[in-house]
Amino acid sequence: xxxxxxxxHLRAIEAHAESHYPEExxxxxxxxxxxxxxxxxxxxxxxxxxxxxxxxxxYEIDPLETLAAEDQADALGLxxxxxxHSHPDHPAAPSQTDLHFAVPWYSYLITSVRxxxxxxxxxxxxxxxxxxxxxEELEVRSGSERLSGDSESPVASGGNSAQQEGP
Amino acid sequence: MSRVRVPTPLRAxxxxxxxxxxxxxxxxxxxxxxxxxxxxxxxQLFGEAGELRPYINLFVNDQDVRSLRxxxxxxxxGDRLMILPxxxxxxxxxxxxxxxxxxxxxxxxxxxASLLAAFVLDAPGLAAGVGATMLLGTLAGKIGFLPVxxxxxxxxxxxxxxxxxxxxxxxxxxGLGAVVLMGGAAAFVAGAxxxxxxLVWLVIALASLNLFGGxxxxxxxxxxxxxxxxxxFSQAPPxxxxxxxxxxxxxx
Numbered sequence: 580x581x582x583x584x585x586x587x588h589l590r591a592i593e594a595h596a597e598s599h600y601p602e603e604x605x606x607x608x609x610x611x612x613x614x615x616x617x618x619x620x621x622x623x624x625x626x627x628x629x630x631x632x633x634x635x636x637x638y639e640i641d642p643l644e645t646l647a648a649e650d651q652a653d654a655l656g657l658x659x660x661x662x663x664h665s666h667p668d669h670p671a672a673p674s675q676t677d678l679h680f681a682v683p684w685y686s687y688l689i690t691s692v693r694x695x696x697x698x699x700x701x702x703x704x705x706x707x708x709x710x711x712x713x714x715e716e717l718e719v720r721s722g723s724e725r726l727s728g729d730s731e732s733p734v735a736s737g738g739n740s741a742q743q744e745g746p
Numbered sequence: 747m748s749r750v751r752v753p754t755p756l757r758a759x760x761x762x763x764x765x766x767x768x769x770x771x772x773x774x775x776x777x778x779x780x781x782x783x784x785x786x787x788x789x790q791l792f793g794e795a796g797e798l799r800p801y802i803n804l805f806v807n808d809q810d811v812r813s814l815r816x817x818x819x820x821x822x823x824g825d826r827l828m829i830l831p832x833x834x835x836x837x838x839x840x841x842x843x844x845x846x847x848x849x850x851x852x853x854x855x856x857x858x859a860s861l862l863a864a865f866v867l868d869a870p871g872l873a874a875g876v877g878a879t880m881l882l883g884t885l886a887g888k889i890g891f892l893p894v895x896x897x898x899x900x901x902x903x904x905x906x907x908x909x910x911x912x913x914x915x916x917x918x919x920x921g922l923g924a925v926v927l928m929g930g931a932a933a934f935v936a937g938a939x940x941x942x943x944x945l946v947w948l949v950i951a952l953a954s955l956n957l958f959g960g961x962x963x964x965x966x967x968x969x970x971x972x973x974x975x976x977x978x979f980s981q982a983p984p985x986x987x988x989x990x991x992x993x994x995x996x997x998x
Contacts, residue, residue: 601906601908603836603837605833607833629836633836635844635908636836636837636838636843636844636908636910637834637835637836637837637838638834638835638836639832639833639834640833640834642803642805642810642828642830642831642832642833643805643808643830645753645830645831645833646751646805646808646828646830649751649753649754649764652754653764658754659753659754660754662833664835664836666836666837667837667908668906668908669837669838673835674835674836674837674838676834676835676836676837676838677835677836679800679835680800680801680832680833680834680835681801681835682755682801682831682832682833683755683790684754684755684758685755685831687835694905
């Protein structure tokens with residue numbers, strides 16, 4: 580499985596991670612999936628609802644936020660394909676805690692933030708045996724092919740067409 | 747009839763549907779009805795012992811069933827049972843917390859410098875003051891010389907070095923140092939300055955071993971008490987770390 584993401588979206592995820600440093604920031608990735616290809620279409624930064632002293636090394640998204648995000652994805656003809664979160668001063672690899680809470684099927688994009696600067700982003704997914712997480716490919720599309728400067732109201736035009744910005 | 751809302755990761759097990767209608771009268775019955783109709787869904791919802799998987803949250807309409815009657819929560823016509831994935835995680839292994847080792851280093855450096863100054867100036871009162879600062883810090887659950895670290899941070903001479911660790915052994919270690927210095931103060935009062943300075947030098951030596959050698963002797967004592975099962979010493983050493991050794995930083 581490869582997660583395709585635009586440079587604009589990845590940059591937004593990394594900026595979100597930097598703005599939450601030294602705490603962990605998190606959110607959901609909306610998109611679609613066909614064959615061995617996942618395409619991120621929208622990113623949805625959400626509050627980390629862990630208590631203040633814990634947010635430096637833990638994150639949790641309110642299930643009702645997840646529900647609202649699913650409704651939003653349904654309305655856009657998309658799915659929640661994954662989760663992004665940051666690891667302040669830790670590598671962009673899943674921890675035991677990430678593994679413990681990992682939901683099968685989702686892609687988990689982890690951004691390592693070092694001294695306030697996004698350092699690296701990698702994508703992982705729970706393997707079939709559920710005993711570990713396997714790294715997946717992350718393919719970053721350059722430019723802002725789709726967003727055309729309007730990141731707040733994506734909607735309607737998206738539909739289900741995974742190839743709309745293809746050559 | 748009620749409806750069960752199925753999250754994206756589980757839709758493949760219910761023929762791609764986002765909602766399934768059920769005729770059950772409770773949450774538990776609705777889940778049973780669902781897995782009987784879609785057997786492939788069972789291992790996704792339940793573990794081998796029949797317990798709900800840890801990443802599953804159940805809501806009836808917009809209320810968590812844990813705040814209602816759990817899986818016995820009744821369902822009435824038109825209710826929506828939401829199966830919602832629990833989205834959580836984080837950098838630190840379970841059980842451990844982030845401990846800023848540069849704050850600890852600033853504390854050790856302050857203790858060493860102040861005690862050396864006390865010895866050079868022949869000022870037992872200063873050594874007793876260091877002990878009192880450490881004692882007050884320990885009682886407050888903090889690092890005694892934390893303000894020094896704040897100043898260093900403000901001057902950008904120090905940055906956090908957060909490692910997965912237990913804060914309790916470090917607090918215990920500081921308390922142990924404070925008790926030794928209090929013993930030294932008592933020796934001075936009792937007219938035994940040789941013993942007093944000996945105890946001051948013991949604290950200097952152990953703080954130096956910690957600062958320069960990365961070994962916290964007080965933490966090792968704490969973990970030893972933990973192994974003996976002494977009440978109040980509930981934390982075990984971080985996995986893979988020798989008791990008292992500074993935990994390894996995560997590799998990028």
